[in-house]
Amino acid sequence: xxxxxxxxxxxxxxxxxxxxxxxxxxxxxxxxxxxxxxxxxxxxxxxxxxxxxxxxxxxxxxxxxxxxxxxxxxxxxxxxxxxxxxxxxxxxxxxxxxxxxxxxxxxxxxxxxxxxxxxxxxxxxxxxxxxxxxxxxxxxxxxxxxxxxxxxxxxxxxxxxxxxxxxxxxxxxxxxxxxxxxxxxxxxxxxxxxxxxxxxxxxxxxxxxxxxx
Amino acid sequence: xxxxxxxxxxxxxxxxxxxxxxxxxxxxxxxxxxxxxxxxxxxxxxxxxxxxxxxxxxxxxxxxxxxxxxxxxxxxxxxxxxxxxxxxxxxxxxxxxxxxxxxxxxxxxxxxxxxxxxxxxxxxxxxxxxxxxxxxxxxxxxxxxxxxxxxxxxxxxxxxxxxxxxxxxxxxxxxxxxxxxxxxxxxxxxxxxxxxxxxxxxxxxxxxxxxxxxxxxxxxxxxxxxxxxxxxxxxxxxxxxxxxxxxxxxxxxxxxxxxxxxxxxxxxxxxxxxxxxxxxxxxxxxxxxxxxxxxxxxxxxxxxxxxxxxxxxxxxxxxxxxxxxxxxxxxxxxxxxxxxxxxxxxxxxxxxxxxxxxxxxxxxxxxxxxxxxxxxxxxxxxxxxxxxxxxxxxxxxxxxxxxxxxxxxxxxxxxxxxxxxxxxxxxxxxxxxxxxxxxxxxxxxxxxxxxxxxxxxxxxxxxxxxxxxxxxxxxxxxxxxxxxxxxxxxxxxxxxxxxxxxxxxxxxxxxxxxxxxxxxxxxxxxxxxxxxxxxxxxxxxxxxxxxxxxxxxxxxxxxxxxxxxxxxxxxxxxxxxxxxxxxxxxxxxxxxxxxxxxxxxxxxxxxxxxxxxxxxxxxxxxxxxxxxxxxxxxxxxxxxxxxxxx
Numbered sequence: 001x002x003x004x005x006x007x008x009x010x011x012x013x014x015x016x017x018x019x020x021x022x023x024x025x026x027x028x029x030x031x032x033x034x035x036x037x038x039x040x041x042x043x044x045x046x047x048x049x050x051x052x053x054x055x056x057x058x059x060x061x062x063x064x065x066x067x068x069x070x071x072x073x074x075x076x077x078x079x080x081x082x083x084x085x086x087x088x089x090x091x092x093x094x095x096x097x098x099x100x101x102x103x104x105x106x107x108x109x110x111x112x113x114x115x116x117x118x119x120x121x122x123x124x125x126x127x128x129x130x131x132x133x134x135x136x137x138x139x140x141x142x143x144x145x146x147x148x149x150x151x152x153x154x155x156x157x158x159x160x161x162x163x164x165x166x167x168x169x170x171x172x173x174x175x176x177x178x179x180x181x182x183x184x185x186x187x188x189x190x191x192x193x194x195x196x197x198x199x200x201x202x203x204x205x206x207x208x209x210x211x212x213x
Numbered sequence: 214x215x216x217x218x219x220x221x222x223x224x225x226x227x228x229x230x231x232x233x234x235x236x237x238x239x240x241x242x243x244x245x246x247x248x249x250x251x252x253x254x255x256x257x258x259x260x261x262x263x264x265x266x267x268x269x270x271x272x273x274x275x276x277x278x279x280x281x282x283x284x285x286x287x288x289x290x291x292x293x294x295x296x297x298x299x300x301x302x303x304x305x306x307x308x309x310x311x312x313x314x315x316x317x318x319x320x321x322x323x324x325x326x327x328x329x330x331x332x333x334x335x336x337x338x339x340x341x342x343x344x345x346x347x348x349x350x351x352x353x354x355x356x357x358x359x360x361x362x363x364x365x366x367x368x369x370x371x372x373x374x375x376x377x378x379x380x381x382x383x384x385x386x387x388x389x390x391x392x393x394x395x396x397x398x399x400x401x402x403x404x405x406x407x408x409x410x411x412x413x414x415x416x417x418x419x420x421x422x423x424x425x426x427x428x429x430x431x432x433x434x435x436x437x438x439x440x441x442x443x444x445x446x447x448x449x450x451x452x453x454x455x456x457x458x459x460x461x462x463x464x465x466x467x468x469x470x471x472x473x474x475x476x477x478x479x480x481x482x483x484x485x486x487x488x489x490x491x492x493x494x495x496x497x498x499x500x501x502x503x504x505x506x507x508x509x510x511x512x513x514x515x516x517x518x519x520x521x522x523x524x525x526x527x528x529x530x531x532x533x534x535x536x537x538x539x540x541x542x543x544x545x546x547x548x549x550x551x552x553x554x555x556x557x558x559x560x561x562x563x564x565x566x567x568x569x570x571x572x573x574x575x576x577x578x579x580x581x582x583x584x585x586x587x588x589x590x591x592x593x594x595x596x597x598x599x600x601x602x603x604x605x606x607x608x609x610x611x612x613x614x615x616x617x618x619x620x621x622x623x624x625x626x627x628x629x630x631x632x633x634x635x636x637x638x639x640x641x642x643x644x645x646x647x648x649x650x651x652x653x654x655x656x657x658x659x660x661x662x663x664x665x666x667x668x669x670x671x672x673x674x675x676x677x678x679x680x681x682x683x684x685x686x687x688x689x690x691x692x693x694x695x696x697x698x699x700x701x702x703x704x705x706x707x708x709x710x711x712x713x714x715x716x717x718x719x720x721x722x723x724x725x726x727x728x729x730x731x732x733x734x735x736x737x738x739x740x741x742x743x744x745x746x747x748x749x750x751x752x753x754x755x756x757x758x759x760x761x762x763x764x765x766x767x768x769x770x771x772x773x774x775x776x777x778x779x780x781x782x783x784x785x786x787x788x789x790x791x792x793x794x795x796x797x798x799x800x801x802x803x804x805x806x807x808x809x810x811x812x813x814x815x816x817x818x819x820x821x822x823x824x825x826x827x828x829x830x831x832x833x834x835x836x837x838x839x840x841x842x843x844x845x846x847x848x849x850x851x852x853x854x855x856x857x858x859x
Contacts, residue, residue: 010674010677010678012678012681012682012685013677013678013681016681016684016685083668083673083674083677084668084673084703084704084707085704086665086707086708086710086711087711087712088662088665104677105676105677105680105697105700106730107730110730126723126726126727127719127722127723127725127726128708128711128713128719128720128722128723131713131716131719132711132712162718162719162722163718163719163722163743164718164719164721164722164723164725164726164741164743165722165741166729166741169741
């Protein structure tokens with residue numbers, strides 16, 4: 001049984017999603033919150049395998065909750081709930097610690113399948129996001145840590161995905177299983193998160209140094 | 214000028230004559246030696262105006278008496294240019310010598326006679342047949358300098374007798390100076406005047422001209438140095454000129470300018486400063502390693518040479534030892550400078566070395582013809598008065614060349630600087646325009662962000678809620694489909710705003726990604742064939758949306774009307790009428806064109822219009838195998854004038 005927590009301010013969407021998950025048989029909603037404050041308590045309480053979190057909460061930023069959840073329990077999978085899966089929002093969420101996204105207008109059965117997939121270790125990605133990540137992560141800074149650098153396979157995966165091939169087509173071309181493609185994407189997301197964190201540290205250090213002067 | 218050229222040719226003649234004379238003297242048998250007692254020995258030479266006679270012996274009396282001696286004459290070879298030591302030994306007081314030469318009128322040609330004599334020290338009186346015909350001094354007290362000056366003495370015709378005539382020379386000087394009787398010629402006036410002019414030029418007027426030029430130039434250089442004190446080359450150059458002028462003054466002076474003894478001492482000692490300053494200049498100019506030390510050592514050497522001469526030699530004459538020491542220093546310096554030249558091979562350095570070498574040769578030449586040494590007569594005059602100017606000129610040439618070269622460098626530096634300024638200006642302009650471009654881009658980005666937020670929080674949010682409500686209440690499928698279409702149209706807009714830098718493949722791929730669930734649900738398989746395509750730099754957000762709408766329209770038509778089971782999408786580079794571009798092809802296996810409902814007619818027209826607006830073309834075809842093929846061609850480059858479609 002996959003334990004799911006939902007943080008979403010629109011009650012209708014929350015209800016729809018909750019109902020679909022409840023009906024799936026292998027998933028259960030264990031907690032819900034509609035505000036940032038409640039969401040923070042929900043994240044503190046823990047006890048979920050998957051967190052589905054909206055970014056635009058009425059009293060705060062969902063990315064902040066994602067960041068807390070990711071640092072509190074690295075084993076939990078976080079999905080960001082988004083209207084359009086536009087690159088800005090998704091990448092912001094992934095940097096915070098999310099590993100995938102659900103579209104608010106997605107058919108409910110697709111949503112449940114996406115949750116199952118992420119539990120299996122695979123993450124979704126759109127070609128536009130793949131292209132942006134390719135551009136952002138590929139110029140391997142020589143000093144970058146191993147965990148921030150894309151492997152050759154990951155680079156190849158991103159290149160194929162950015163050119164519109166589906167996971168199974170990529171798998172065929174690269175001679176791996178479709179599931180491995182999803183795993184690569186999940187790892188890529190992790191590298192983006194690590195790098196953005198070290199960049200933040202670097203920038204903070206820099207700012208600190210500048211302030212000292 | 215003419216006279217000078219004549220002088221040159223005569224000089225060569227003189228050298229030959231001198232060598233000839235030297236050989237005869239060595240052989241010990243004067244060619245036309247006259248009978249002893251009656252006339253004196255001579256050599257004769259035929260000039261343009263007749264025979265000239267030069268005496269090879271004379272009858273001498275070493276005495277300072279003021280009248281012609283009546284007896285005591287003894288014969289000696291001529292000339293006797295160094296009698297100082299003998300005369301001093303003989304008796305105290307002033308030094309004096311009498312020399313008597315007799316010749317037969319018939320041995321000498323010419324209607325009018327003249328006497329030419331040179332190398333007499335110092336006061337000279339000439340008698341012809343007992344009559345005093347010439348003195349080179351104004352009064353007994355006047356300090357005449359006669360040793361280097363040739364004298365031309367016109368003999369009054371009335372004094373000349375047929376048969377034997379007599380010339381008597383009387384030379385005198387103070388005890389501390391020197392005594393000598395030089396060469397004597399007698400012959401036609403015209404010939405001797407020409408010979409005199411030649412001698413006079415090289416010994417006196419040439420030397421005087423050279424040295425006044427030297428002091429004048431040195432003064433200018435010295436003033437230049439005052440303006441720019443750190444140019445020590447200029448200082449040493451001016452010093453070189455001054456020192457050589459002082460050294461050379463006695464060559465062309467008629468009288469000592471001040472106390473004769475002091476003048477003589479200054480003349481002797483000034484040779485060392487002249488040589489040392491010349492060498493200092495060379496060192497300063499060539500800048501060998503440790504040049505300050507070398508200059509210091511040179512100055513010390515100069516001082517010690519002076520002291521050496523003062524305490525050890527104590528001579529009023531030129532001594533071989535200190536001169537050879539001086540020459541040794543010059544040669545040592547030549548070696549040092551040659552080593553410097555090996556490191557830095559420039560013409561200037563070579564000229565300096567050459568000038569020093571020539572000066573050394575001059576010095577050797579002069580040393581050999583000093584009266585008390587007399588190894589040779591050489592050119593017939595001292596070369597030293599020209600050494601200073603020769604060195605100075607070479608030095609000036611070198612400095613001039615170096616300055617001109619420096620000007621070249623300055624010029625090149627200026628050109629280079631201008632080039633760099635130009636470069637920097639361009640770079641600045643470039644970075645300025647880049648900055649402006651970035652500002653514009655940032656403005657566009659922030660506008661995009663605003664639009665997205667608007668769509669999320671406004672329309673998007675409401676549409677999603679409405680869709681959720683419609684689905685829950687199981688509303689009319691058309692309502693749901695309309696809401697879904699509205700949302701997917703918004704997604705298209707969102708995608709068109711993504712920063713993909715005109716990458717058509719990614720845009721198209723994202724559209725596929727978006728429509729994948731719909732296609733799957735409709736049971737339509739999709740063949741995806743994309744080749745790498747160049748980015749379309751003109752494909753901004755508005756144009757991208759147009760392109761996406763064309764493709765979406767095509768795919769929607771297949772989904773809703775065609776009843777197809779398979780769609781093939783191809784994306785590849787493709788030139789059309791020699792214009793580079795890309796081609797997007799969507800082919801299905803559905804019912805095909807002919808059976809399309811009227812509603813799609815408007816859709817097709819829209820697609821064509823959009824394609825034209827993009828500068829491309831949209832074609833529709835119904836292949837024989839069935840289905841429909843829509844192909845969209847877009848150019849790789851677009852005229853800048855073509856406005857972006859809004």
